[in-house]
Amino acid sequence: MIGEYNPYLEYRGGELYLEEVSLKSLAEEFGTPLYVYSASYVRDRLRAYREAFPDALVCYAVKANYNPHIIALAKEEGAGADIVSGGELYVSLLAGVEPSKIVYAGVGKTLKELEYAVDLEILLFNVESPMELEVLDQVAQKMGKKARVAIRVNPDVDPKTHPYISTGMKKSKFGVDIKTARKEYEQARRLKNLCVVGIHCHIGSQILDVSPYVEASQKVVELYWELLKAGFDIEYLDLGGGLGIKYKPDQSNPEPADLAEAILPVVKDTRAKLILEPGRSVVGNAGVLLTQVQFLKDKGHKHFVIVDAGMNDLVRPAMYSAYHHIVPVEKKDRPYVKTDVVGPICETGDFLALDREIPAVERGEYLAVLSAGAYGFAMSSHYNLRPRACEVLVEGSSYRVIREREDYSHLVGELLPKKP
Numbered sequence: 030m031i032g033e034y035n036p037y038l039e040y041r042g043g044e045l046y047l048e049e050v051s052l053k054s055l056a057e058e059f060g061t062p063l064y065v066y067s068a069s070y071v072r073d074r075l076r077a078y079r080e081a082f083p084d085a086l087v088c089y090a091v092k093a094n095y096n097p098h099i100i101a102l103a104k105e106e107g108a109g110a111d112i113v114s115g116g117e118l119y120v121s122l123l124a125g126v127e128p129s130k131i132v133y134a135g136v137g138k139t140l141k142e143l144e145y146a147v148d149l150e151i152l153l154f155n156v157e158s159p160m161e162l163e164v165l166d167q168v169a170q171k172m173g174k175k176a177r178v179a180i181r182v183n184p185d186v187d188p189k190t191h192p193y194i195s196t197g198m199k200k201s202k203f204g205v206d207i208k209t210a211r212k213e214y215e216q217a218r219r220l221k222n223l224c225v226v227g228i229h230c231h232i233g234s235q236i237l238d239v240s241p242y243v244e245a246s247q248k249v250v251e252l253y254w255e256l257l258k259a260g261f262d263i264e265y266l267d268l269g270g271g272l273g274i275k276y277k278p279d280q281s282n283p284e285p286a287d288l289a290e291a292i293l294p295v296v297k298d299t300r301a302k303l304i305l306e307p308g309r310s311v312v313g314n315a316g317v318l319l320t321q322v323q324f325l326k327d328k329g330h331k332h333f334v335i336v337d338a339g340m341n342d343l344v345r346p347a348m349y350s351a352y353h354h355i356v357p358v359e360k361k362d363r364p365y366v367k368t369d370v371v372g373p374i375c376e377t378g379d380f381l382a383l384d385r386e387i388p389a390v391e392r393g394e395y396l397a398v399l400s401a402g403a404y405g406f407a408m409s410s411h412y413n414l415r416p417r418a419c420e421v422l423v424e425g426s427s428y429r430v431i432r433e434r435e436d437y438s439h440l441v442g443e444l445l446p447k448k449p
């Protein structure tokens with residue numbers, strides 16, 4: 030069953046392994062909380078995208094996991110980067126991604142961020158408002174450059190996912206209304222320092238049914254033909270990311286091949302190059318978060334397993350009521366207990382699981398929180414002044430630290446008064 034999350038994850042002799050590496054030995058060597066990722070899994074996922082979409086450019090969505098070693102892996106597998114900030118641009122470059130494979134979305138790009146990206150001549154600005162078009166044009170003019178743009182259109186399609194990660198609905202802050210997008214395209218065409226080359230659309234994240242993609246791509250393709258007729262040269266259709274992954278044991282998820290089967294027939298007659306921006310479906314199930322049981326607490330009506338990973342390490346359960354499957358790193362015959370698995374943070378919302386049947390664990394044992402490779406470390410914080418976790422990448426029987434564990438100096442270093 031556990032192999033359905035990640036084929037490189039399995040119990041051997043009662044101990045959980047990721048690839049050829051014992052997770053208990055990693056927890057003992059590097060301490061907890063500890064993020065561990067499988068490089069082979071990341072490679073396999075990108076290969077699955079490549080095979081399903083041989084003519085597309087896959088831009089890995091850096092926001093899902095911005096560790097430069099993970100971005101570098103994606104680059105090695107031929108991916109570009111989908112970014113949403115100057116920071117993500119900086120780290121993508123550090124990881125070796127060429128600007129000609131970088132696409133940049135985001136509703137609130139600052140002047141400084143626009144200048145940075147215009148200067149690098151990135152592949153595509155996915156522009157989200159008429160005002161952003163104006164400002165981008167001014168920036169490009171000042172720098173003596175032309176910026177390539179796609180307009181992010183909002184197809185008003187319900188991706189049937191959590192409302193906080195539904196991004197293509199009419200009421201959302203993202204993009205412009207697809208029905209009236211022609212207006213923004215005409216505006217962009219009048220701006221001398223922009224080159225209008227694409228249509229962008231991203232409807233949400235953790236999408237488990239490909240039909241919303243079909244609906245959204247049909248609307249995008251309609252707009253494509255309308256724009257072509259009006260004399261635009263649309264070279265790129267960027268259909269975003271969002272493919273869902275398995276979080277719950279009974280959940281099945283679409284594969285890149287299913288997405289291809291659904292949307293390639295819709296876009297096949299266009300002459301545009303397809304861009305995809307997957308994040309979660311590349312790294313989500315590559316990673317586990319290892320945590321150690323600190324205390325057990327029985328309040329009669331309620332049982333708690335208190336662990337050393339909190340919402341500052343993995344905020345998804347608190348933020349989206351997200352389910353993460355949790356298993357002990359050592360498999361033994363033992364009874365199950367119904368419990369909350371909670372962290373040390375001073376918030377009632379600080380939990381990893383609520384009312385969950387898990388094997389009765391003991392103080393000091395390690396637990397693995399599955400499906401933690403995406404929006405895990407990337408959304409972590411210093412809340413309650415907790416240093417952030419260490420990250421380890423395994424490949425076959427080798428492993429390496431790709432981010433050192435923080436210590437207390439990381440919490441206050443930049444705040445200390447400067448010496449005269």
Ligand SMILES: Cc1ncc(COP(=O)(O)O)c(C=O)c1O
Nearest residue numbers: 090231234270271306307308309
């Ligand atoms: C514009 C854009 N592209 C790509 C992604 C990646 O989505 P996912 O990680 O679900 O594949 C996101 C995530 O929200 C996004 O906002």
